[in-house]
Amino acid sequence: MDVNYSEIIQKVICEQASIHRSGDVAIETVFDTERHHYLLVQVGWTNGHWVYGCALHLDLIGDKIYIQQNNTECSIAERLVELGIPKDRIVIGFHSPFKRQFTEYAVS
Amino acid sequence: MDVNYSEIIQKVICEQASIHRSGDVAIETVFDTERHHYLLVQVGWTNGHWVYGCALHLDLIGDKIYIQQNNTECSIAERLVELGIPKDRIVIGFHSPFKRQFTEYAVS
Numbered sequence: 001m002d003v004n005y006s007e008i009i010q011k012v013i014c015e016q017a018s019i020h021r022s023g024d025v026a027i028e029t030v031f032d033t034e035r036h037h038y039l040l041v042q043v044g045w046t047n048g049h050w051v052y053g054c055a056l057h058l059d060l061i062g063d064k065i066y067i068q069q070n071n072t073e074c075s076i077a078e079r080l081v082e083l084g085i086p087k088d089r090i091v092i093g094f095h096s097p098f099k100r101q102f103t104e105y106a107v108s
Numbered sequence: 109m110d111v112n113y114s115e116i117i118q119k120v121i122c123e124q125a126s127i128h129r130s131g132d133v134a135i136e137t138v139f140d141t142e143r144h145h146y147l148l149v150q151v152g153w154t155n156g157h158w159v160y161g162c163a164l165h166l167d168l169i170g171d172k173i174y175i176q177q178n179n180t181e182c183s184i185a186e187r188l189v190e191l192g193i194p195k196d197r198i199v200i201g202f203h204s205p206f207k208r209q210f211t212e213y214a215v216s
Contacts, residue, residue, distance in 0.1 A: 028167070030138055030145040037138040039147065041165070043176050043201070050202055052177055054162060057149070059136070068151050069160055093151070094158055 003084045005065060009038045009058045012079055016040055016056055016072050025051045036060035039069075059093070064106060066093040077105060111192045113173060117146045117166045120187055124148055124164055124180050133159045144168035147177075167201070172214060174201040185213060 010031055017027050017040055025044035032038070040056040056076065057069035065085060070076050077090050090105045100107045118139055125135050125148055133152035140146070148164040164184065165177035173193060178184050185198050198213045208215045 028145050029143065030140045030147065031143070032138045032140050035137065035139070037136050037149070039138065039149075041145070041147075041162075043165075043167075045204060048204065050204070052162075052165075052202070054149075054160075057151075057160075059151075094160070096153060096156065096158070 005060050005063075005085065005089075006033055006036065006038075008080065008083045008085060009060065009065060011083065012076060013038055013040050013056055013058070015079075016074065016076075020055055020072070027055075064089050064091050064108075066091045068093040070094070113168050113171075113193065113197075114141055114144065114146075116188065116191045116193060117168065117173060119191065120184060121146055121148050121164055121166070123187075124182065124184075128163055128180070135163075172197050172199050172216075174199045176201040178202070 013029055017029050020027050024046040025042050028041045028043055030039040038058045039054055042051055042053050042055055044051055054069050055071045059066040059068055067076055080090055081087060087104050088106050091108060092105055121137055125137050129135050132154040133150050136149045136151055138147040146166045147162055150159055150161050150163055152159055162177050163179045167174040167176055175184055188198055189195060195212050196214050199216060200213055
């Protein structure tokens with residue numbers, strides 16, 4: 001790998017964190033750099049309502065980045081490519097293995 | 109703190125991971141020991157269905173353990189108490205701040 005995949009994933013998640021920050025609800029960046037799980041999670045109470053949800057979840061498995069969850073309006077795969085990750089190193093995890101063959105990205 | 113809160117949280121999550129492990133769906137233990145976010149997440153495809161969900165999410169904030177999500181059948185608060193955490197150091201995050209005063213646990 002020419003580029004540091006873990007650092008790029010963390011950069012993308014921090015970018016999204018800055019977009020999603022709002023009011024009472026905390027935006028947690030969760031970086032497990034040992035097991036290579038990276039999440040962005042919204043947690044908190046606002047106006048009497050409990051807000052909880054995973055906005056983004058990326059895993060580094062072997063030499064591939066798996067997008068396991070994307071509840072943002074941004075194409076995280078495209079952003080990863082802009083930052084130097086080849087398309088054949090990106091797997092859209094939430095696409096079925098069958099569907100993946102019809103995208104530009106990796107199957108597994 | 110007499111006991112290491114981070115280690116106890118990780119122990120509780122590992123216990124639940126061993127219970128929840130099943131077939132094709134991965135159970136990810138996510139431990140961010142720098143920002144003190146600890147999660148257990150189910151991720152994967154099984155029989156053509158995508159499974160994704162946070163089973164457990166605990167945060168260490170100051171000297172308190174916040175239970176932010178518990179989709180297990182176990183009382184994680186009771187398990188934490190068994191392992192030596194005082195009740196006034198445990199916050200049930202998903203209970204509203206109003207409701208918390210009527211439990212044995214901390215309000216914030």
